[in-house]
Amino acid sequence: MIDKVLSPDEVAGELRSGMTIGIGGWGSRRKPMALVRALLRSAVTDLTIVSFGGPDVGLLIAAGRVRRVVCGFVSLDSIALEPHFRQARQAGTVQLTELDEGMMHWGLLAAAHRLPFLPTRAGLGSDVLRVNPQLRTISSPYADAEELVAVPALRLDVALVHMNRADAGGNGQYLGPDPYFDDLFCLAARRSFMSCERIVPAGRLLDSGPPQSLLLNRAMVHGVAETPGGAHFTSCVPDYDRDEEFQRQYAAAAATPEAWQRFRAEYLDGDEASYQRAVRRSRASQPAVTP
Amino acid sequence: MTGSRGDDGGGRGAAASAASATGAARASRAEICVVACAEAWRGDGAILASPMGLIPSLGARLARLTFAPELLVTDGEAMLVAPDEAGDGERVEGWMPYRDVLRLVATGRRHMMMGAAQLDRYGNQNISCIGDWARPKAQLLGVRGAPGNTVNHPVSYWVPRHSRRVFVPRVDMVSGVGYDRAAQLAGPAAACHELRLVVTDRAVLDFGGPGHVMRLRSVHPGVSVAEVRELTGFELAMPDDVPVTRSPAPVELALIRERLDPAGLAERELA
Numbered sequence: 001m002i003d004k005v006l007s008p009d010e011v012a013g014e015l016r017s018g019m020t021i022g023i024g025g026w027g028s029r030r031k032p033m034a035l036v037r038a039l040l041r042s043a044v045t046d047l048t049i050v051s052f053g054g055p056d057v058g059l060l061i062a063a064g065r066v067r068r069v070v071c072g073f074v075s076l077d078s079i080a081l082e083p084h085f086r087q088a089r090q091a092g093t094v095q096l097t098e099l100d101e102g103m104m105h106w107g108l109l110a111a112a113h114r115l116p117f118l119p120t121r122a123g124l125g126s127d128v129l130r131v132n133p134q135l136r137t138i139s140s141p142y143a144d145a146e147e148l149v150a151v152p153a154l155r156l157d158v159a160l161v162h163m164n165r166a167d168a169g170g171n172g173q174y175l176g177p178d179p180y181f182d183d184l185f186c187l188a189a190r191r192s193f194m195s196c197e198r199i200v201p202a203g204r205l206l207d208s209g210p211p212q213s214l215l216l217n218r219a220m221v222h223g224v225a226e227t228p229g230g231a232h233f234t235s236c237v238p239d240y241d242r243d244e245e246f247q248r249q250y251a252a253a254a255a256t257p258e259a260w261q262r263f264r265a266e267y268l269d270g271d272e273a274s275y276q277r278a279v280r281r282s283r284a285s286q287p288a289v290t291p
Numbered sequence: 292m293t294g295s296r297g298d299d300g301g302g303r304g305a306a307a308s309a310a311s312a313t314g315a316a317r318a319s320r321a322e323i324c325v326v327a328c329a330e331a332w333r334g335d336g337a338i339l340a341s342p343m344g345l346i347p348s349l350g351a352r353l354a355r356l357t358f359a360p361e362l363l364v365t366d367g368e369a370m371l372v373a374p375d376e377a378g379d380g381e382r383v384e385g386w387m388p389y390r391d392v393l394r395l396v397a398t399g400r401r402h403m404m405m406g407a408a409q410l411d412r413y414g415n416q417n418i419s420c421i422g423d424w425a426r427p428k429a430q431l432l433g434v435r436g437a438p439g440n441t442v443n444h445p446v447s448y449w450v451p452r453h454s455r456r457v458f459v460p461r462v463d464m465v466s467g468v469g470y471d472r473a474a475q476l477a478g479p480a481a482a483c484h485e486l487r488l489v490v491t492d493r494a495v496l497d498f499g500g501p502g503h504v505m506r507l508r509s510v511h512p513g514v515s516v517a518e519v520r521e522l523t524g525f526e527l528a529m530p531d532d533v534p535v536t537r538s539p540a541p542v543e544l545a546l547i548r549e550r551l552d553p554a555g556l557a558e559r560e561l562a
Contacts, residue, residue, distance in 0.1 A: 098424075100438040121397075121483075125438075125484075
């Protein structure tokens with residue numbers, strides 16, 4: 001088996017400005033945050049981000065790397081609205097392709113199946129068609145002649161996803177309750193990079209979970225990075241829950257440029273190891289701050 | 292969270308002390324709302340009830356424990372949970388990750404109660420943004436699943452604060468499709484469109500007015516029709532007599548207080 005292990009920064013080195021990048025997970029759940037943080041340390045910019053959006057979108061927007069977001073929502077789940085996405089939309093600094101969640105699913109499925117589009121009812125009658133003049137409808141060629149929305153394939157240059165376990169060859173395993181759409185992101189992309197909590201020896205993935213937890217196989221994955229805590233501060237159950245206290249800190253820091261500057265200096269300006277150290281430091285100091 | 296019971300402003304505490312004076316159980320406004328939300332799912336069989344918000348979630352669970360026992364409910368993540376006969380809790384009965392929710396949407400076997408930042412008289416709903424979409428005054432969640440939900444399966448709405456900010460003549464970004472727009476569609480998208488109820492902190496509304504415009508169905512105890520009119524930014528269809536929203540039956544009140552929401556958290560959703 002070919003060893004596909006890379007560091008997060010090596011993964012970021014595979015990305016280019018102007019790319020369309022799909023990011024797995026959902027909202028503030030199992031996001032490949034270590035890979036996103038590595039991207040922030042690179043010079044890559046002018047990106048189109050396809051995501052069931054959470055702080056992945058927020059962090060990239062805050063760093064000025066995003067030209068366009070393709071999504072049905074951007075949310076931190078326990079905090080409904082993503083502050084950086086909000087600010088950028090209200091300032092008009094980011095473009096948006098706003099789709100229904102089911103249309104997102106269909107667009108990824110079309111790309112995964114190498115189809116130009118897939119038909120759906122979702123979107124009919126709504127302003128999704130008004131704000132996306134590029135969307136077309138299609139008539140069923142059968143007797144019903146039903147008019148449907150033709151959701152164009154969401155083809156990705158690169159997909160970034162985070163798994164609980166993986167092997168060095170690129171087989172990936174999720175152990176939480178929801179696979180989200182990470183397999184589709186990988187299949188919709190020309191190249192896919194997976195971070196994981198832990199790399200286990202080849203052949204040992206079934207020690208952690210049943211066969212159906214093996215969501216990704218090595219034909220779908222081009223590089224693997226071992227990043228313990230790599231989904232932080234989003235949830236990565238059963239390894240860890242969302243770090244709600246840290247997420248509150250993240251959201252509060254978006255309030256002013258000065259607060260964001262401090263947050264960035266504290267957490268994001270160093271490498272992944274320094275991020276994880278800063279998180280531990282902040283956790284250790286918490287009891288004194290919040291009884 | 293602590294178990295504060297919201298003992299002011301006609302909450303459960305006030306309801307309880309009034310009840311002890313009269314010897315009968317009196318429901319708080321939040322409890323009236325829980326039952327009004329539960330009523331949205333009456334008659335639904337083995338379909339997924341998807342409530343957004345605490346009071347709708349209590350409503351769906353109350354419906355399942357009483358008159359709609361076949362309903363499916365999730366834990367808010369990917370597990371389907373059912374009442375545990377052995378105790379007061381819930382046990383896992385199945386699996387419903389997001390991909391299966393989206394599949395179920397297309398089958399029509401779901402009835403969702405969503406929130407709404409804006410709603411118009413035909414039930415067009417907005418949760419995307421306020422102002423011009425190109426550069427909104429306030430970016431909200433995004434359309435989420437509202438466009439697909441509303442052309443595939445029944446949808447109801449929960450509005451914890453009935454106001455002219457929510458009930459507007461025209462919504463800024465149609466996320467959930469209303470009856471006027473559904474009427475322009477043909478085939479299954481039109482046939483599967485159903486907006487059932489709008490439950491607010493003051494009243495219950497439906498779309499039984501002429502041409503499916505929003506109609507006042509009932510006002511909660513202590514709320515006047517004039518008050519609801521005043522808080523609504525468009526003309527509501529009115530039945531000749533507006534009934535009062537029904538109060539919880541004793542068994543419902545007991546389920547809410549003892550089993551579903553012993554800490555009284557529902558009161559806070561209206562605070």
